[in-house]
Amino acid sequence: MLVSDSKPEERRAPRARISDVAQALGLTKATVSRALNGYPDISESTRARVRHKAAELGYSPLSHAQAIRTGRARSLGIVLQVGDQDGQRPFVADFLAGLSSAASAENWTLTVATATTEEDMLATMGRLIDERKADGFVLPRTKVADERIRMLRRLSIPFVLFGRTGDPESCAYFDILGEDAMALAVRHLHGLGHRRIGYIGGGDGFYYSAVRSAGYRAGIEAVDLPFDPAIVGGGAYTVDAGMREADRLLAADEPPTAILCATDMCALGVCRRASALGLRVGGDLSVIGYDGVPEGAWSTPPLATFEVDSRVAGLHLANLLIRRIRGENPADLRETAHARFLDRGSAARPMMSSAELREHVARATGR
Amino acid sequence: MLVSDSKPEERRAPRARISDVAQALGLTKATVSRALNGYPDISESTRARVRHKAAELGYSPLSHAQAIRTGRARSLGIVLQVGDQDGQRPFVADFLAGLSSAASAENWTLTVATATTEEDMLATMGRLIDERKADGFVLPRTKVADERIRMLRRLSIPFVLFGRTGDPESCAYFDILGEDAMALAVRHLHGLGHRRIGYIGGGDGFYYSAVRSAGYRAGIEAVDLPFDPAIVGGGAYTVDAGMREADRLLAADEPPTAILCATDMCALGVCRRASALGLRVGGDLSVIGYDGVPEGAWSTPPLATFEVDSRVAGLHLANLLIRRIRGENPADLRETAHARFLDRGSAARPMMSSAELREHVARATGR
DNA sequence: CCTCTTGCCGAAACCGGTTTCGGTGCTGAA
DNA sequence: TTCAGCACCGAAACCGGTTTCGGCAAGAGG
Structure with missing residues (x-):
């Protein structure tokens, strides 16, 4: 089943795994994991040693491997509505650039999907959730009564709005006034x-x-x-x-x-x-x-x-969503900005x- | 570490796992896995039973869990160049729509990143590869001598060009003539x-x-x-x-x-x-x-x-890339189309x- | 001096899959 | 009849992490 048309002489150095870090320090991988994830039952001195060695070996955890246990893949989801005649499309590239660079800075990635209708969008989001491809969603083009919000609330999946909505309860958002x-x-x-x-x-x-x-x-x-x-x-x-x-x-x-x-x-x-x-x-x-x-x-x-400025909007939204996923209160995650008159x-x-x-x-x- | 502001009464049905399918049939998960992945040492009758039961239970493998062993995450990568003054940006949404819908059809996802410079792009692709976030790449805006192609060739990572290049050896592509x-x-x-x-x-x-x-x-x-x-x-x-x-x-x-x-x-x-x-x-x-x-x-x-037609281009490219990742010969994965005169x-x-x-x-x- | 915490870390189970290896039962040839 | 060979499947290891549980040693309290 494995494809292997690779020239054997050309092989990149294998990634450092958590066990490599553990072995290099004479610790177990359990300790390394807890040290890097901020558990309180690790002494500050070992935590520092672990951090240092991890940096030295270029170790960073593989998000899939984490996801299998934690359910979180360090990935932001966005489903773009396409096919209708709204003037939002030209900004998509800049918007994604903002999202992507803010996500990259925290070592997250961006999973993008598209949908044509509202039902399609809900189904697509459901699929991404079910497959754990996205830990949370950015919702552009919010409606006064938004089905996506209802659905994500029901499933208690984190999200952040680009815009506002009728019932902002439990909603984080960024919006242009x-x-x-x-x-x-x-x-x-x-x-x-x-x-x-x-x-x-x-x-x-x-x-x-x-x-x-x-x-x-x-x-x-x-x-x-x-x-x-x-x-x-x-x-x-x-x-x-x-x-x-x-x-x-x-x-x-x-x-x-x-x-x-x-x-x-x-x-x-x-x-x-x-x-x-x-x-x-x-x-x-x-x-x-x-x-x-x-x-x-x-x-x-x-x-x-x-x-x-769509890029800036994307930057803010990605940061807000990451903080939301990490558990911050949505009421504290609300920002606005102004449009510039031309x-x-x-x-x-x-x-x-x-x-x-x-x-x-x-x-x-x-x- | 776990966030849990979920209302306990609202819980979606848990996903079916491979062990559920196995248990329902009185088989082991090893057999189920091999049956679904087309291994030859499974009888056709068992394979059919497994397929049927999997469909019945709505089982599909979690891509992270697969990735941890196989290294493949069923994800297409694309790094968009942003920030320069080229007229390609308006089509990004349609292009992504094409990529995304073709990917979805095969149960793949699309991981999008952006870069501002060429070095940035190479570094970003390297990160996605290293983190196994993308199994292959779509390369838009190809150059006559393209560093991305050199890099991916060297690492033997599958890719497909939107465009052509000076040395098309080992390159799959879709292009408009x-x-x-x-x-x-x-x-x-x-x-x-x-x-x-x-x-x-x-x-x-x-x-x-x-x-x-x-x-x-x-x-x-x-x-x-x-x-x-x-x-x-x-x-x-x-x-x-x-x-x-x-x-x-x-x-x-x-x-x-x-x-x-x-x-x-x-x-x-x-x-x-x-x-x-x-x-x-x-x-x-x-x-x-x-x-x-x-x-x-x-x-x-x-x-x-x-x-x-950027959407159609995206559709073709995603399909070509998936086939490339599955091991098909690049020389068989070349398509072209015509632009429409307005x-x-x-x-x-x-x-x-x-x-x-x-x-x-x-x-x-x-x- | 003894017990009870408390701080800190190791051992092992676990997540959900894949893959290796080995062992059946059956068939066919010697 | 016997044994090699094959088709088919189970047992268990494995991938790379996280988390539970428990144990040890040092310090606090009596």
């Missing part, structure tokens, strides 16, 4: 002179949608503008949906001179539709998105947006009043 | 009426650069155009480099009316520079790229390019002659 970004965006547009600022929300059910929407609302109130449902849309995280919602908002009696979007893909759809209607984006209509997708830098004009051409002073805009749109749509 | 794409692009441009077709190559040392460059050359010869070094550039896989090379090619005595690029990022740089010079891309100057990056769809006009606005009939173009550029650059 999208509410602050949206509020800042409203203030920015207001500062530019906009008085009709519309909003288009993101995917239904996702927690980020709820917070960004709340941030818009808080921003509107902060600058003393009325909240008008006629210029507020939602459920749009694709270009097509953005175009559709743009049509709806621009058809309002008092259309917005600026539209804030919960996602860049939606914002790009708004830009495209506005251009098609003969509106100059970043003049007749201002648009701000969120995510910092690379496409935004190539649309005309470039899209103002909020950039998220002030680009699509957001500028209004060059049309809402009334003029309405006229223009009416003419352009032939109504 | 970039040479065919480039040749097709030349023919396409020639068919549109272009007679001065320039070319800008990709990153030095990468094998894809060599094949795409050869494809351009073959295409040029096929349509009976002269190869002119004055309108051929190279080493450009970023926007900035694309802009720089565009300047150089357009400053030629007989500038190209169409520029073919080995990468989309380079092509986008060419487009940007051309626009800055007052040239209408997809009219005064045609541009074709390669990769199918999402940014291309948002530039003005949208970039004609070749799309690569005919978009940046490539069109020439609206200026080379001479006119030269005049225009001279005026625009003030020379």
